[in-house]
């Protein structure tokens with residue numbers, strides 16, 4: 007007879023077997039032990055609490071930090087005909103009341119809660135009446151100040167312990183250093199927990215950190231040499247669009263993905279990538295959740311990410327199927343400064359947080375002592391412009407206020423401006439002929455959005471503006487003009503986010519209560535940036551070993567496939583510059599070539615090849631002609 011957990015797995019998940027550690031974790035939970043599970047992304051964390059919860063009567067409470075994560079999991083459970091529910095922010099008291107009643111009387115198996123919801127009296131009262139079989143704390147690293155995504159409200163989860171002292175608790179995370187693990191156990195007050203840690207070692211993943219002069223060129227070279235599905239991570243939306251354009255022009259089938267792409271379009275692009283119609287996804291870190299494509303062969307970081315945690319998670323999307331895959335990190339001398347500007351310089355101080363919070367309250371005309379649980383449409387860019395605030399810093403402030411439970415800051419991708427073409431392409435071209443001033447804007451829109459003549463299309467005005475260096479106002483003016491000429495219908499919406507106030511406005515008092523978190527969070531952030539910089543610069547230890555050490559794993563062995571390990575082998579295999587020279591001459595006898603063509607056709611290290619070329623040029627064996635090609639003298 008098969009054991010009950012396996013039966014549940016086969017029945018609802020259609021998986022034949024458990025993955026490593028899952029079964030041990032589940033049996034610890036079924037023994038009513040407090041449990042700590044550290045499984046890398048893709049290790050099947052949720053099964054560890056969902057399977058035992060289904061085996062017992064009663065309901066499982068799941069604490070999760072992100073609305074999107076909750077909704078994703080609830081949807082997955084519902085598709086399996088399992089009754090699950092999430093309590094989103096900003097719903098009316100009466101709705102909340104009904105939903106909670108369902109949990110008590112409606113045979114629900116899973117209730118997903120944010121830690122903020124947990125603080126509400128009505129929620130606590132109802133929780134007391136529920137027959138709870140398990141408390142699962144997902145993304146448990148959020149409880150630690152040293153974690154990547156610290157949320158002070160996670161510290162209040164222990165209230166569940168007080169309401170239901172005998173219910174077992176399981177804490178789950180995909181990313182935690184030793185400090186963070188100890189913090190989690192302490193803060194959640196886990197009783198003699200059974201700790202399960204899966205090693206983060208990835209035998210089939212080669213971490214390659216490379217110093218390159220021309221990143222675009224190196225990128226095409228990597229994609230040329232290593233076939234198969236790929237993700238290129240870039241630092242912002244603008245780079246995603248630009249780099250995708252560049253790669254498309256270079257003959258690679260790519261698209262881009264970032265937070266500003268509307269939901270439907272995201273799904274479309276994601277599916278095309280999944281089905282191999284698109285080979286390369288150029289993305290910001292918004293491309294993350296739920297990616298379980300097994301055969302990603304390369305993940306390329308075009309810039310240094312903000313922390314080892316993010317890097318490890320993103321790079322780890324390569325080679326899920328166990329086949330040899332590579333994670334490249336391309337860097338050059340500008341990266342350190344950029345990292346500093348993007349992540350350190352924009353860390354807000356207490357005064358900035360106070361200022362932005364006050365402006366935010368003013369913006370929505372919230373009076374002192376009021377505003378709790380009110381929902382507001384929010385145009386982020388407009389807000390920054392109104393008060394002349396730096397966008398990156400302001401964004402960080404809003405995120406901080408969100409984490410601390412002062413507001414909920416939800417970025418929306420549905421309420422966007424849209425255009426609907428009412429005429430054919432030739433009419434538009436006629437119009438442009440007579441209004442040449444509007445050409446840049448219209449052409450940028452036509453180039454950015456395909457299928458624009460077929461359907462109503464959501465457009466991202468800030469994105470277009472940044473792409474062509476015009477102001478948003480200029481774009482709106484132009485589109486209004488085209489609307490007046492009956493060429494298109496233009497719907498303009500300035501809100502791209504929603505703000506929900508969770509506590510009454512008390513100006514500086516509100517911020518004083520949370521300011522100690524800010525200092526700690528900023529310190530943690532700086533430490534993280536230092537750690538990733540050190541990782542990129544340390545060329546004396548195996549890259550895999552460096553990562554594992556960061557996550558507290560000792561006694562590791564060299565991986566044999568990272569940039570350190572392969573170069574260690576290379577130094578023993580001497581490359582003869584004479585041989586390179588001969589190969590260059592051989593190629594140039596057939597045809598004049600640029601240095602790029604030569605690099606592409608020869609598989610020697612870039613630096614060495616360029617050095618040989620330079621010497622040959624100096625010795626007048628070759629010269630550069632007016633087309634920038636090398637030719638034999």
Ligand SMILES: [Zn+2]
Pocket residue numbers: 548549550551564565566567568569570571
């Ligand atoms: Zn190695």
